[in-house]
Amino acid sequence: xxxxxxxxxxxxxxxxxxxxxxxxxxxxxxxxxxxxxxxxxxxxxxxxxxxxxxxxxxxxxxxxxxxxxxxxxxxxxxxxxxxxxxxxxxxxxx
Amino acid sequence: xxxxxxxxxxxxxxxxxxxxxxxxxxxxxxxxxxxxxxxxxxxxxxxxxxxxxxxxxxxxxxxxxxxxxxxxxxxxxxxxxxxxxxxxxxxxxxxxxxxxxxxxxxxxxxxxxxxxxxxxxxxxxxxxxxxxxxxxxxxxxxxxxxxxxxxxxxx
Numbered sequence: 001x002x003x004x005x006x007x008x009x010x011x012x013x014x015x016x017x018x019x020x021x022x023x024x025x026x027x028x029x030x031x032x033x034x035x036x037x038x039x040x041x042x043x044x045x046x047x048x049x050x051x052x053x054x055x056x057x058x059x060x061x062x063x064x065x066x067x068x069x070x071x072x073x074x075x076x077x078x079x080x081x082x083x084x085x086x087x088x089x090x091x092x093x094x
Numbered sequence: 095x096x097x098x099x100x101x102x103x104x105x106x107x108x109x110x111x112x113x114x115x116x117x118x119x120x121x122x123x124x125x126x127x128x129x130x131x132x133x134x135x136x137x138x139x140x141x142x143x144x145x146x147x148x149x150x151x152x153x154x155x156x157x158x159x160x161x162x163x164x165x166x167x168x169x170x171x172x173x174x175x176x177x178x179x180x181x182x183x184x185x186x187x188x189x190x191x192x193x194x195x196x197x198x199x200x201x202x203x204x205x206x207x208x209x210x211x212x213x214x215x216x217x218x219x220x221x222x223x224x225x226x227x228x229x230x231x232x233x234x235x236x237x238x239x240x241x242x243x244x245x246x247x248x249x
Contacts, residue, residue: 047193047203048124048215056129057218061188064221065173067131068228072170075232082239 096149105147112140120226124215130222134229141234150241159242162234169228176220192216 038051038059046054056064096102116137123129144153177188185191192199193216201214212219 043203043205045193046190046215046218047199047201048218049203049208049210050124050126050129052127053124053129053218053222054215057124057221058190061177061221064225065177065188068170068173068225071229071232072166075166075235078236078239082243 096152097147102147105143109140109144112143113137116140116226116230120222121219122212123222123226124218125210125212130225131229133222134226135233137226137230138233138237141230142237145237145241150244154238157234157238159235159238162231162238165227165231166235167231169224169226169231172224172227173221176217176224180217188217190216190218192220193218 038055042051042054043049046058048054048058116133116135116139118133119126119128119136120130120133123133141157144157180187180189180191183189183191183195193214194200195216199213199216199219201211203210203214
């Protein structure tokens with residue numbers, strides 16, 4: 001009984017969400033000068049055929065440096081969490 | 095914990111192909127979809143395959159923690175050094191100075207759809223390789239840290 005009620009509730013929720021999503025406008029992104037510039041000058045200026053890579057590693061390379069630093073810091077955090085205990089050190093349970 | 099012989103043999107067979115495919119994605123980052131982050135993740139998947147199939151004690155001699163830490167650090171330092179090298183030519187930090195100086199990675203590329211040349215795009219392949227090394231080292235180190243805490247038990 002509870003399972004059936006829960007399933008019906010979920011189905012109604014799903015239907016409502018799909019109804020809302022079906023009414024959203026989709027597929028008409030505004031055209032900007034930036035896209036045209038990258039597509040027309042990207043290959044000539046960077047020599048890379050992959051426009052995405054030329055944006056990520058050339059026009060916005062400083063952002064990628066930040067991304068690499070974030071990964072480095074994340075690994076550092078995991079290393080601190082999984083470190084070996086010093087002799088005589090106890091786990092903190094609080 | 096060791097898995098069965100079937101799983102271990104499959105992992106041994108597929109891990110080198112994983113590494114080669116990851117290397118391909120990294121090196122061709124400026125020509126085809128992919129790049130440093132994606133290719134590094136594929137290479138780390140090859141290491142993860144070996145780690146999961148074999149026991150931690152058996153694989154620690156092949157995939158060393160210190161080597162992977164070194165990989166990660168070298169990748170990030172290589173990225174920063176490549177960025178700083180642009181300053182010596184009078185450009186801004188991370189400027190793509192190698193693309194047009196007629197040197198090693200400076201093959202000009204025609205406009206439009208074409209297969210492209212591997213030795214083009216200047217600084218981009220170097221940055222791709224740096225990020226690939228860093229992601230390989232970082233993800234493998236995370237896996238090694240997590241597996242080192244698992245208690246070994248024989249089935």
